[in-house]
Amino acid sequence: MLIFEHSRPGRRNRSQFSTTTAEKKNIPQNLLRKSPMLLPEASEMDVVRHYTRLSQKNFSIDTEFYPLGSCTMKYNPRACNALAMLPQFLARHPLAPEDTGQGFLACMYELQEILKDVTGMAGVSLTPMAGAQGELIGVMMIRAYHEARGDKNRTEIIVPDAAHGTNPATAVMCGYKVVEIATDKEGNVDMAALKAAVGPQTAGLMLTNPSTLGVFEKNVSEMSRIVHDAGGLLYYDGANLNAVLGKVKPGDMGFDVIHINLHKTFSTPHGGGGPGAAPVGVAERLLPYLPVPMVAHERGVYRWLTEKDVPHTIGRLSAHMGNAGVLLRAYVYVRLLGVKGMNRVSEYATLNANYLMAELSKAGFEIAFPTRRASHEFIVTLKDIKEKTGVTAMNLAKRLLDKGYHAPTTYFPILIPECLLIEPAETESKETLDAFTAAMKEILVEIQEQPDMVKSAPHDMPLRKLDDVKAARELDLTWKP
Amino acid sequence: MPFIPHTEEDVKEMLASIGASSIEELFDEIPPDLKTGALTCVPPGMSEMEISRLMLERAQADGFYLSFIGAGAYEHHIPAAVWQITTRGEFYSSYTPYQAEASQGTLQLLYEYQTMMASLTGMDVSNASLYDGATALAEAALMAVRQHKTSRRILVPRTVHPAYRKVLSAIVRNQDIEVVEIPFCPESGQVLLEHLEPFGQEDFAALVIPQPNFFGVLEQVDAMTDWAHAKHSSVIAVVNPMSLAMLVPPGEWGTQGADIAVGEGQPLGIPLSSGGPYFGFMTCKHDLVRQMPGRIIGRTVDLDNKPGFVLTLQAREQHIRRSKATSNICTNQGLMVTAATIYMSLLGPEGLRQVAAQSHANMLQLAEQLEQLPGVKRVYSGPCFHEVALTLPRPVNEILQALKEQGILGGLNLQEHYPELENALLVCATETKTADDLNKYSEMLGKILKKYG
Numbered sequence: 053m054l055i056f057e058h059s060r061p062g063r064r065n066r067s068q069f070s071t072t073t074a075e076k077k078n079i080p081q082n083l084l085r086k087s088p089m090l091l092p093e094a095s096e097m098d099v100v101r102h103y104t105r106l107s108q109k110n111f112s113i114d115t116e117f118y119p120l121g122s123c124t125m126k127y128n129p130r131a132c133n134a135l136a137m138l139p140q141f142l143a144r145h146p147l148a149p150e151d152t153g154q155g156f157l158a159c160m161y162e163l164q165e166i167l168k169d170v171t172g173m174a175g176v177s178l179t180p181m182a183g184a185q186g187e188l189i190g191v192m193m194i195r196a197y198h199e200a201r202g203d204k205n206r207t208e209i210i211v212p213d214a215a216h217g218t219n220p221a222t223a224v225m226c227g228y229k230v231v232e233i234a235t236d237k238e239g240n241v242d243m244a245a246l247k248a249a250v251g252p253q254t255a256g257l258m259l260t261n262p263s264t265l266g267v268f269e270k271n272v273s274e275m276s277r278i279v280h281d282a283g284g285l286l287y288y289d290g291a292n293l294n295a296v297l298g299k300v301k302p303g304d305m306g307f308d309v310i311h312i313n314l315h316k317t318f319s320t321p322h323g324g325g326g327p328g329a330a331p332v333g334v335a336e337r338l339l340p341y342l343p344v345p346m347v348a349h350e351r352g353v354y355r356w357l358t359e360k361d362v363p364h365t366i367g368r369l370s371a372h373m374g375n376a377g378v379l380l381r382a383y384v385y386v387r388l389l390g391v392k393g394m395n396r397v398s399e400y401a402t403l404n405a406n407y408l409m410a411e412l413s414k415a416g417f418e419i420a421f422p423t424r425r426a427s428h429e430f431i432v433t434l435k436d437i438k439e440k441t442g443v444t445a446m447n448l449a450k451r452l453l454d455k456g457y458h459a460p461t462t463y464f465p466i467l468i469p470e471c472l473l474i475e476p477a478e479t480e481s482k483e484t485l486d487a488f489t490a491a492m493k494e495i496l497v498e499i500q501e502q503p504d505m506v507k508s509a510p511h512d513m514p515l516r517k518l519d520d521v522k523a524a525r526e527l528d529l530t531w532k533p
Numbered sequence: 534m535p536f537i538p539h540t541e542e543d544v545k546e547m548l549a550s551i552g553a554s555s556i557e558e559l560f561d562e563i564p565p566d567l568k569t570g571a572l573t574c575v576p577p578g579m580s581e582m583e584i585s586r587l588m589l590e591r592a593q594a595d596g597f598y599l600s601f602i603g604a605g606a607y608e609h610h611i612p613a614a615v616w617q618i619t620t621r622g623e624f625y626s627s628y629t630p631y632q633a634e635a636s637q638g639t640l641q642l643l644y645e646y647q648t649m650m651a652s653l654t655g656m657d658v659s660n661a662s663l664y665d666g667a668t669a670l671a672e673a674a675l676m677a678v679r680q681h682k683t684s685r686r687i688l689v690p691r692t693v694h695p696a697y698r699k700v701l702s703a704i705v706r707n708q709d710i711e712v713v714e715i716p717f718c719p720e721s722g723q724v725l726l727e728h729l730e731p732f733g734q735e736d737f738a739a740l741v742i743p744q745p746n747f748f749g750v751l752e753q754v755d756a757m758t759d760w761a762h763a764k765h766s767s768v769i770a771v772v773n774p775m776s777l778a779m780l781v782p783p784g785e786w787g788t789q790g791a792d793i794a795v796g797e798g799q800p801l802g803i804p805l806s807s808g809g810p811y812f813g814f815m816t817c818k819h820d821l822v823r824q825m826p827g828r829i830i831g832r833t834v835d836l837d838n839k840p841g842f843v844l845t846l847q848a849r850e851q852h853i854r855r856s857k858a859t860s861n862i863c864t865n866q867g868l869m870v871t872a873a874t875i876y877m878s879l880l881g882p883e884g885l886r887q888v889a890a891q892s893h894a895n896m897l898q899l900a901e902q903l904e905q906l907p908g909v910k911r912v913y914s915g916p917c918f919h920e921v922a923l924t925l926p927r928p929v930n931e932i933l934q935a936l937k938e939q940g941i942l943g944g945l946n947l948q949e950h951y952p953e954l955e956n957a958l959l960v961c962a963t964e965t966k967t968a969d970d971l972n973k974y975s976e977m978l979g980k981i982l983k984k985y986g
Contacts (some may be wrong), residue, residue, distance in 0.1 A: 055645050055878050068612055068884050071963060074894035079916050083751055085781050089882040090652035099878045100614050103642070107623035110638035114622025127536050128626050130583045134788040137616070137804075140592035145602045146808030148942055149933075152598060155591030156807055169574035181664040181809065182864040184851070188704075195707060221851035221861035227707040230856040268562045299560055300567045315864065319536075323868030324639035325629040325661070325828060327810035367703035371605055371667035371696045371797065372808025384588065390578025393535045399556045401538045406559050407547040414550075425562050453635050458628075464852070481538040482547060508836065513634040516836040520633075523833035527822070529658045530648040531832075 055102050056531055059092040067096065090533070109514055109531035110324070111458045117484050119408075121429045121461035121473025122216070122264050124294045124316035126401075129385060132319065136380035146372035150355050156376070157354035161347040162384045164331070170394070171310050172303025172334030173291075177342040179374035183291060186311025186330030187222040187258070192366045193309055193334060193341040194256045194285045195226055200340075200364065203283065206255035210279075212241050214265050214465040216291060220256045228255060229261075235467060239265040239421045246278060254284035261288065261305065262427030264465045264473065265420070266405070276306030285309065290330070293317045294477070296401060298395035307336045318382040329378035337517045340364040345373050397530070400478035401428035404485060408476050411489045416496055420468050429475035431468055432460075438470050441503045445470040448495055450517060451509035455491040535578060540541040545935070564615070572604040586631055590757040592813075600942040601899075603920045604747070605666065605694050605930065606808065607800045609888060612879045612963055613874075615802045615986055619872040627826070629864070632785075633843040639867065640842035642758025643830040646874040653777050653877075654794040655784025656816035661828035662865045666797030667700035669813030670741065670771055672860055673793045674705055674712075676817075676824045677739035677767040680792075684736035684766075690715040692746035693771060714739070719953075722750040722913025722922065729760055739767040744783070745776055748947075748959065749896070749920025750913050758787030774814065775800040776918045778889035782938065784818075793817045803869055807965025812866035812873065823849060826860030891964035892919035895971065899962045901974035906982055912947075912957050920961040922947060922954075929958050935981045941974055 092099075111118065118125035144153055160178060167176045180186035191209065198206045209223035210231045220230040233245040241259070246267045250257075261269045269275065279286055288302040288310035294317040302310045315328040322328075334342060342449045344365050345356040356373075359365055386394065405426040413419050414434060420431035434445045449459030449472065461473040476485055498506050510516060537572055539547075544556070560568070579587070600608060619625070623638060630636030630643075647659040663669040674687045687705070689698055702712050705723050713732055717724045723746070740761035745751050754770075761768045770783030770791040799811040817825055823846065831845030839896035851858040880888065896919045903909050908926025925932055929946040936943040947957040962971065 054641070055874075056648070057723070059881075063881075064883060065879055065881060068610075068880055069887055070891050072891075074887070074890040076894040076897040077890070078897055079751065079779065079918075082755065083780055085777065085779055087655065087785065088781065089649075089778065089885065091649055091880070091882045091885065092877060092878050093881045093883070096612075096614060096879060099619060099875065100877070103618045103875050104621070106638040107618065107621045108638065109636075109641070110627045111632070111635040112623045112625070112627035114626045118628065119685055120628055123628055125628060128826070129536060132586065133620060133625070135585060135588040137620075138588060138592040139685075140595045140597060142804035142806050143597055143600075143608075144595060144804050144807045145600050145608070145942065146606050147602050147604055147945055148598065148600065149937060152937070152942070153595050153807065155594040158591060166575050169572050180670075181866075182862070184861045184863045185664060185668070188861060192707065216863075217851035217853070217855045217858065218861050218863050221854070221858040224856045225708070225861050227709070247638075270562060273564065273567070296563070298572055300563055301569065304567055304569050321595075321625045321868065322628045323862075323866075324624055324627045324636070324871065325867030326864040327664075327812075327866045327869060328864040339710070354952055355541075364707035367698045368696060369703055370809065371666070371694070371700065371811075374808070375810035376807035377804075377810050380667040384584055386575065386578050387580065387584045387587070388535050390577040391572050392580045394572060394575055396534050396537055399559075400534075400539060402555050402559045403539075403544065403547055403551075406551045406553070407653050418539060425559055449632070450634065453632065458635060459632050479536045479538070482543040485699075495567055499918045510634050515839055515841045518633045518835050518841045518843050519833045520843055520845070523843045524832035524848075526833075527845070528832040529644075529822070529829060529845075530651045531644070 054531055055092045058094045058098045061093060063093040063095060065096050065218045083205055109414055116456060116458050117480060117488055118458040119460050119474045119476050120458060121475040122291055124475060124477055126319050126477040127479040128319055128321045129388065132381040132384040135384050136377050139185050141380060150366045154354055157347055159380055161349050161354055163379055165332060166386050166508040167312060167331055171312065171333040173310060173340055174302025174336045175339045176331050176333045177346045178331045178379050179370055180311060180329040180330040180332055181370055181375050182326060183311060183313045183330045184218040184222060185369060186332050188219055188225055189332050189343050189369055190287050190309040190311055191222055191226040193338050194524060196341040196366050197285065197338055198255055206253060208253045210249050210257040213467050214263050215258060215260060216264065216289065219289060239267040239424060239439055240269055240271060241275065243271055246275060250278055250282045256285040256287055258287040258289060260291055262292045262505050266427050266430040267421055268427055272305050291316065292427060295398055297398040299398050303335060309338055314378060314382040319385045320378045320381045327375045327378050329375040341366050343367065397478055404478060404480055405429055408474065408485050412492060414415050415489055415493045420471065429473055432472045432474060433468055434470035437499060441499055443503050443506050445472055447507050447509060451495050451506050452491065453510045454512040457491055503522045545623050567802050584887050591641060591676045598940055598942045601962060601974060604959055605797060606805055606944045608805060608962065608963055608965050609800055611802050611804065613877060615872050615875045615893050618875055619868060624868065624871050630844060637841060640830055642871055642874050644832060644842050646870050647830060649815050649817050649874065649877050653774055653782065654816045655782030655790065656794055657819040659816040660823050660825050661814055661830055663813035663827055663862065664866060665811045665813045667697040669795035670697050671701045671704035671816050672826045673769045673795045673815060674701060674739060676793060677769060678710055679824050680767060680821060681738035684738045685710045686713055686737040688715055688732055688737050688740045690717055692717045692724055692748060693741055693743045694747045721915040722748045723752050723915045724757065726756055726760060727792045737766050739769050741771060743771040744780065745773060745918040748913055748922045749917040750915035751918060754786045758791060762787065762789050770794040772796045774798060775889050777895065778885040792821060798869065798873050801873040803872060810866055810869055812869035824859060827862050827865055883983060888964045895962035895964065895966050896921055899960065899971045901916050903978060906979050919963055920959060923958050923960055925956045925958055926982060929956055932981060936977060939977050941977060
């Protein structure tokens with residue numbers, strides 16, 4: 053039932069109404085609204101009940117194991133939420149004077165400094181509001197750098213074929229042509245392909261390391277040398293930073309610019325699709341181009357750095373300062389972890405991934421890169437299973453839902469057929485991983501014994517498989533009374 | 534170890550299964566010369582009790598003020614139920630609803646949201662949100678350029694929020710799109726046809742129309758919309774969603790209505806929170822739906838013909854289309870939209886109208902009281918919604934400083950964004966302000982001005 057179907061004309065939620073009447077009004081008649089608004093007329097209890105019930109139709113980290121590869125679905129500590137929602141923080145207007153926000157700005161400044169250390173970069177700006185916006189800002193800085201040097205012939209960005217779709221889409225949004233390069237059998241970027249692609253037209257290379265194939269790019273230093281020698285810059289997609297936090301700093305790998313998905317590595321909530329936050333870090337040569345505002349600490353006072361302080365900035369990419377409340381949650385998280393806790397994140401994320409990979413391999417699943425260590429994630433391929441039984445990765449994913457597990461990432465990276473990208477995150481216990489392995493084993497048996505049942509999964513969810521084709525062909529995007 | 538459940542026994546068993554002697558061995562593919570990662574600036578960890586104390590102290594140091602600042606972010610009362618439900622773990626800690634069968638809660642909520650936003654703006658369809666109002670404007674401009682095919686010019690009045698114009702320029706610059714600024718009438722604070730005419734000689738992809746504009750003034754949207762459509766260009770409306778409870782929605786502007794409506798969703802139940810997270814909304818006419826960026830939810834059926842919801846038209850998006858996507862956007866502002874949908878449901882049409890009407894009335898009352906002070910007058914003659922630009926007899930920063938010492942944030946100094954507007958202050962009053970609040974402001978400003986003589 054939709055909220056609109058709970059509506060009754062004339063029902064009012066009086067406690068939300070003012071006890072005084074607004075008398076003054078001065079708006080010309082032709083500008084006043086005459087048409088009705090399709091909003092429900094429902095009681096407070098009806099609304100609370102409706103949305104509480106809807107929430108119960110979701111899988112979430114708080115209720116299920118969620119091994120979604122490349123998404124880092126770790127526990128979101130409740131303290132981070134509670135402390136970011138202290139009433140004074142919520143009430144603070146973005147344009148309120150700096151001296152009325154020194155407490156808030158102190159948190160932002162310290163987060164900025166901690167992220168510099170973690171990434172090994174020379175400067176950080178907190179403003180990007182999601183990973184894709186961090187990428188956009190990063191590539192904009194690469195472009196600004198080349199332009200400032202009068203180097204106008206660099207028209208291409210190189211992207212490995214295993215990269216997230218946001219990488220090529222971002223390069224195009226920045227006016228670049230995308231050159232995709234292949235992956236070798238071991239899951240590394242094909243060095244011959246890279247050498248062939250690089251030239252005086254190369255503006256930069258966007259790389260995720262460890263890659264979305266779940267392995268560390270061993271040749272990263274060599275790649276850095278090749279791209280830099282050609283005059284290009286190196287972009288680090290921080291989607292998988294959780295795997296190397298405290299072990300390797302992107303700055304030490306030779307990267308010039310990086311974005312960090314705080315909603316992955318720093319445990320801010322995914323919220324059913326955002327809000328995220330993706331601060332960008334840069335090496336020395338890109339410092340002049342960082343987006344504003346940033347926070348400075350001078351003589352004991354915190355203040356915003358604006359266009360006046362950073363005259364060559366690529367500018368503003370949000371109306372205010374980005375997703376401040378998300379940044380506060382990340383700040384609380386890093387303070388709770390501290391330096392030791394932060395080192396342990398990558399250690400236990402890696403332990404969990406390698407353990408689960410070993411157990412699933414023993415259970416009879418085919419690992420895409422069996423000779424490699426898993427980073428914090430790894431790939432299972434159902435290529436053989438599909439050939440023999442017709443059961444696909446999507447079928448298995450849906451069957452996992454029946455067993456109370458969120459599905460891993462499916463059909464990404466696209467170069468591995470019938471793949472499941474599995475990332476267990478450090479906050480899961482051995483018991484959970486063992487139970488997940490047991491469920492996967494059960495499905496393997498079901499695939500042999502009752503393949504059609506697996507193909508028509510899910511069976512135990514509120515709804516069975518939904519018709520995507522009908523959704524796209526017969527568009528129904530709004531409810532009509 | 535915060536948030537890591539492993540016992541020593543677990544670690545031993547897990548390493549044995551892997552066949553490794555230590556956790557460190559699992560990192561043996563990383564070249565040793567790269568392992569220089571010692572963290573030097575990260576402080577030692579704190580307990581939850583300790584960090585709670587620190588955050589509380591910092592929040593208290595920031596304190597509370599009686600604020601009359603608007604300028605794109607507005608203080609409205611948020612019903613208690615909104616964030617109690619929004620922060621339920623099932624909404625808070627779920628991912629983008631790729632697995633539809635395990636995400637019907639979020640998907641149905643987004644479908645309801647799309648319905649509400651389309652109706653509020655008078656348009657056919659809505660996406661599931663963008664980052665904020667400013668980036669939504671930039672995405673709308675890119676959409677209009679894709680649609681127009683020949684022109685890459687976007688006409689943007691100077692009455693559009695200055696930060697939005699900056700964000701727009703920063704984003705579209707790299708795609709060779711020209712942003713042309715349109716002047717406005719210094720008496721009425723509106724863009725008049727005479728200001729548009731000179732820019733209509735050459736083709737343009739879209740005209741942006743803010744309603745209300747940055748000065749709080751209502752633009753003559755019908756005439757502007759018809760003018761742009763007569764030139765075969767699109768109209769992009771930038772609107773405050775709260776104002777639409779009172780004002781003609783963009784879909785009904787002029788004879789054909791605006792083509793795309795965008796704006797900042799923050800007034801719909803999102804706390805001010807130093808500027809974010811908020812959410813950008815975008816609605817449009819049906820024929821533009823395939824040009825729209827971001828997630829879109831559609832209603833469909835399952836194998837048993839039961840109704841349900843899925844992400845649809847994904848062929849526009851980066852994870853399918855890669856370099857040919859309509860935008861690079863992936864994560865949007867889902868949780869903020871959750872709050873906004875619950876907010877709109879709790880208020881209903883009549884509640885929303887009341888908030889808008891009370892805000893408008895409070896602005897008129899405040900302006901009337903302040904205008905009685907010597908040397909204080911309205912800058913513009915155009916009608917306003919819930920913000921108004923006032924000229925003061927003294928430099929604005931001095932006055933704002935004096936008001937702040939009395940616990941009042943008096944508004945925004947307009948000269949920082951419009952150098953020609955000397956001593957001009959932008960003041961906002963919403964439904965949260967009582968008669969006492971308005972009196973306190975006018976009395977205090979009166980005292981301060983008197984001191985200067």
